Amino acid sequence: MEALFDNREAILAxxxxxxxxxxxxxxxxxxxxxxxxxxxxxxxxxxxxxxxVYVNVLRNTPLTLVLLFCSLGISNTxxxxxxxxxxxxxxxxxxxxxxxxxxxxxVCETLRSGINTVPLGxxxxxxxxxxxxxxxxxxxxxxxxxxxxxxxxGSVLIALTKNTTVVIVAGYAEAAxxxxxxxxxxxxxxxxxxxxxxxxxxxxxxxIGFLTGRLARRLEVKR
Amino acid sequence: MRRIVMALAALALGASTLAxxxxxxxxxxxxxxxxxxxxxxxxxxxxxxALGVKKPDGTVEGFDVDVAKYVAGKLGVPESxxxxxxxxxxxxxxxxxxxxxxxxxxxxxxxxERKEKVTFAGPYIVAHQDIMVRGDDASITKVExxxxxxxxxxxxxxxxxxxxxxxxxxxxxxxxxxxxxxxSECIAKLSGNTLDAVTTDDLILAGFASQGxxxxxLGTPFTDEKYGIGIKKGDVATCEAINTALSEMYSDGTATQxxxxxxxxxxxxxxxxxxxxxxxxx
Numbered sequence: 094m095e096a097l098f099d100n101r102e103a104i105l106a107x108x109x110x111x112x113x114x115x116x117x118x119x120x121x122x123x124x125x126x127x128x129x130x131x132x133x134x135x136x137x138x139x140x141x142x143x144x145x146v147y148v149n150v151l152r153n154t155p156l157t158l159v160l161l162f163c164s165l166g167i168s169n170t171x172x173x174x175x176x177x178x179x180x181x182x183x184x185x186x187x188x189x190x191x192x193x194x195x196x197x198x199x200v201c202e203t204l205r206s207g208i209n210t211v212p213l214g215x216x217x218x219x220x221x222x223x224x225x226x227x228x229x230x231x232x233x234x235x236x237x238x239x240x241x242x243x244x245x246x247g248s249v250l251i252a253l254t255k256n257t258t259v260v261i262v263a264g265y266a267e268a269a270x271x272x273x274x275x276x277x278x279x280x281x282x283x284x285x286x287x288x289x290x291x292x293x294x295x296x297x298x299x300x301i302g303f304l305t306g307r308l309a310r311r312l313e314v315k316r
Numbered sequence: 317m318r319r320i321v322m323a324l325a326a327l328a329l330g331a332s333t334l335a336x337x338x339x340x341x342x343x344x345x346x347x348x349x350x351x352x353x354x355x356x357x358x359x360x361x362x363x364x365x366a367l368g369v370k371k372p373d374g375t376v377e378g379f380d381v382d383v384a385k386y387v388a389g390k391l392g393v394p395e396s397x398x399x400x401x402x403x404x405x406x407x408x409x410x411x412x413x414x415x416x417x418x419x420x421x422x423x424x425x426x427x428x429e430r431k432e433k434v435t436f437a438g439p440y441i442v443a444h445q446d447i448m449v450r451g452d453d454a455s456i457t458k459v460e461x462x463x464x465x466x467x468x469x470x471x472x473x474x475x476x477x478x479x480x481x482x483x484x485x486x487x488x489x490x491x492x493x494x495x496x497x498x499x500s501e502c503i504a505k506l507s508g509n510t511l512d513a514v515t516t517d518d519l520i521l522a523g524f525a526s527q528g529x530x531x532x533x534l535g536t537p538f539t540d541e542k543y544g545i546g547i548k549k550g551d552v553a554t555c556e557a558i559n560t561a562l563s564e565m566y567s568d569g570t571a572t573q574x575x576x577x578x579x580x581x582x583x584x585x586x587x588x589x590x591x592x593x594x595x596x597x598x
Contacts, residue, residue, distance in 0.1 A: 165501070169508035177510055180466055180494040261471050264505075266495040273472045276406045283406065 096282040097289040100275055107271030108293050114185065114267055115254045115297070118192040122253070123246075125193055126200025130238075131230055133205055144201070152198040156256055160191040160263040168264070184264035191263050192256065199249045206245075207238035210314075240312045247305025251298045268293060346418050346547055346554040351392040358384045359403035359417035359546075365500070366523025366578045367423055376400045379519070379578040383440050384421040386570060387545065390561035391554075405472060409433045412546050419558075420546035423517065426595055435551055435597060436544035437558035440565070441575075442592045444537030445478055446518035450506060451530035451583070456513055458536050462491045466511040468502035469493040475516040478539060487538075499524065506531070517541050522582035533584035542592065555597035566591035 097104065132144030151159065167173050168187055175186040211234050219229035239246075258269035272290045276283060350356045360380050361368035368380040381400075388398050403411050403422050411417045412434045423443075426436045449456045456465060462479055469476045482488045494511040496502045502514045503524045514521065518533060525531045545562075547554055565571045566589075575587045 161497075164496075164510075165504055165508075169505055169510050172509075174510070178466070178492075180492050180511070183510075184495060261495055262497040262501065264495050264510075266469065266493075270471055270495060274474060277472050278474055279406075 094285060096275060096279050096286055100271075103271050103275075104268070104289070104293070107266070107268035108297070110265070110267040111254070111257050112297065114188060114192070114257045114260065114265065115250075118189050118196060118257075119250050119253055121189065121193040122196035122200050125197035126204060127235065129197055129201035130204040130208065131227075131235075133201065134208055134230075136226055148198045148201055151195055152202070154195075156191070156195050157259050157262055159195050160188065160260055163187045163191040164262060164264045180264065184266075188257075188260040188263040188265040192253065192260065196249065196253045196256070199252070200246065203242050203245045203249055204235075204238055207240075207242035208234055210241040211237045212316075237314050240309075240314050243305050243309035243312060247302055247309075250301050250305070254298050254301065255294060345551050347391055347557040348553075350388070350418070353397075354393055355397045355399070356388050356391065356393045357399045357401055357416070357418045358388065359401050359408065359411055359420040359422055360384065361404070361422045362402040363498070364423055364520065364523070366526060367519060368421075370400070370402070378523075379441075379574055380421045380423065382574050382578075383545075383565070384419070386565050387419075387421075387558055387561045390564065391557060408546060412548055415548070418547065423520070424544055424546050426542040426544040430546075431598070433549060434546040435549050435555050436546055436595060437555040437597065438544035438562055439542035439592045439595065440545065440562050440571075441519070441543050441588065443517040443519045443541040443543055445475060445515060445539040445541065446521060446537050446585075447513050447515045447534045448506070448521040448525065448531050449513050449534065450509075451532050453512065457534060459487060459538055460489065462489050462513060462515075465491055465513055466494050467491045468499075468505065468511050468514045469495045470499050470502050470516070471495070471497050473499070473516065479515060503529070503531075518585055519543075519579060522579040522585045525582040525585075526579060531583070533582060535584045535586065542595065544595065552597045559594050559597070562594075563591045 129144050129148060132140045133148065135141055135144070164184075164187055167190070168177075168183065175183045177183060215233055215237070216229060219233040224232065257267055260267060261270050268290060272286060275286050279286065360376060360378070362370040362376070364378065364380075366378055368376065368378040370376050385395055385398065389395070401411070401417050403417060403420055408420050408422060408424060409430065412420055424436075426439060430436070447456065447459065447462070456462065459479065467476060467479060476491075476493060478486045479489050479491050480486055480493065494505065496505060499514065499516065499520060502511070505511045506514050507529050518537065521533050525533060545558055547558070571591070572587075572589060579585055579587060
């Protein structure tokens with residue numbers, strides 16, 4: 094316990110970094126994921142095709158590789174940076190780019206299965222009353238699709254929160270980085286450090302599951 | 317209930333017999349055991365360039381590896397009798413205490429808190445924390461120049477604290493930290509200009525520098541890291557045998573040759589020629 098208590102400031106800072114990272118990536122990947130889902134059901138073949146390629150490439154690439162590409166590829170080789178002289182800002186956004194690009198594919202696929210729960214008649218009716226593709230998506234299909242997949246989206250967000258533990262390769266230090274440093278410096282107490290950080294992640298992820306579960310029940314589409 | 321108690325009693329009995337076995341085993345010290353069995357288990361790093369590396373074909377190489385081979389040879393173990401086991405920084409003490417390895421030669425700094433758990437032979441070399449910058453960077457020539465520069469904060473290491481922490485731990489120099497997964501990533505970022513300096517033990521830096529790339533080591537050492545060989549606590553006989561082997565390694569020229577082989581091409585590194593003063597076995 095002593096090791097955890099002595100380092101509580103570093104630990105809290107680490108978990109705060111995790112929260113900042115997870116929250117911003119969650120927001121952006123919901124947006125990007127929705128756009129991707131729209132692409133994948135679009136009436137234009139080239140849009141459908143590009144959505145499918147993006148999803149299949151990113152979803153089947155290990156996250157560590159995606160993040161490493163952000164730091165060594167985008168930032169280091171291509172020299173595309175948010176602010177190369179402010180490493181913590183730069184690392185934060187590079188990590189978000191990687192996490193968002195990756196998580197959005199899972200959001201997209203989840204949402205697409207939600208779209209499949211909306212009866213075809215609804216889309217046909219929307220087109221029949223003269224709504225364009227985007228209007229029918231926005232007003233008729235997506236609202237119902239989202240309500241059907243709140244629980245699985247919660248799982249995606251929980252996975253995202255835990256996936257933040259590998260963002261060190263993108264150049265951002267969060268809770269898992271702090272843990273590794275503590276393990277390096279300690280000469281014992283390995284188990285309690287592990288358990289302490291595991292508990293920290295449970296505290297972050299349990300509410301996500303709880304809230305999305307409740308929300309799913311309240312917003313369920315009665316058919 | 318009764319059965320559980322019986323089971324527990326049986327377990328306890330088993331454990332005590334096992335412990336007794338362990339006791340018998342360590343009655344003979346490592347040096348004697350190694351000589352008889354012609355086998356030794358050596359803990360090294362698998363990912364420390366030029367010091368301890370496991371190559372894709374399964375063989376190991378590096379300065380630490382060569383030192384371990386030399387010492388094992390002096391203890392009477394041929395190269396084929398050495399079993400190489402990976403030890404990372406965090407598991408070196410438990411691996412020695414629990415007997416997964418007989419000795420650790422893995423950039424293992426001799427520190428008072430570690431001495432409480434293991435016995436150290438050596439040091440076989442004294443490394444110094446130093447700074448490496450790009451070869452064309454003239455703006456950093458000493459530690460103080462790191463103010464507001466971007467330095468690497470490698471995962472699983474705390475070398476950056478010697479710069480940024482307040483005294484007595486560090487120098488309280490406000491450098492910007494760039495987190496990275498490993499020192500290899502630090503080096504990639506250094507050459508790509510997304511950070512300005514990498515600071516850690518000069519031997520580790522030299523290992524990277526001798527792999528290619530335009531880097532220079534400043535040669536402004538500001539700590540002493542005495543790399544020792546860790547063995548089971550209290551095995552003084554083996555510790556002394558290793559110390560003898562180490563001074564022979566320096567007196568017969570092997571050390572100089574090995575240092576040249578692994579670190580000779582790095583710019584700005586001073587290589588030692590005499591064996592560092594032994595710490596004494598305890």
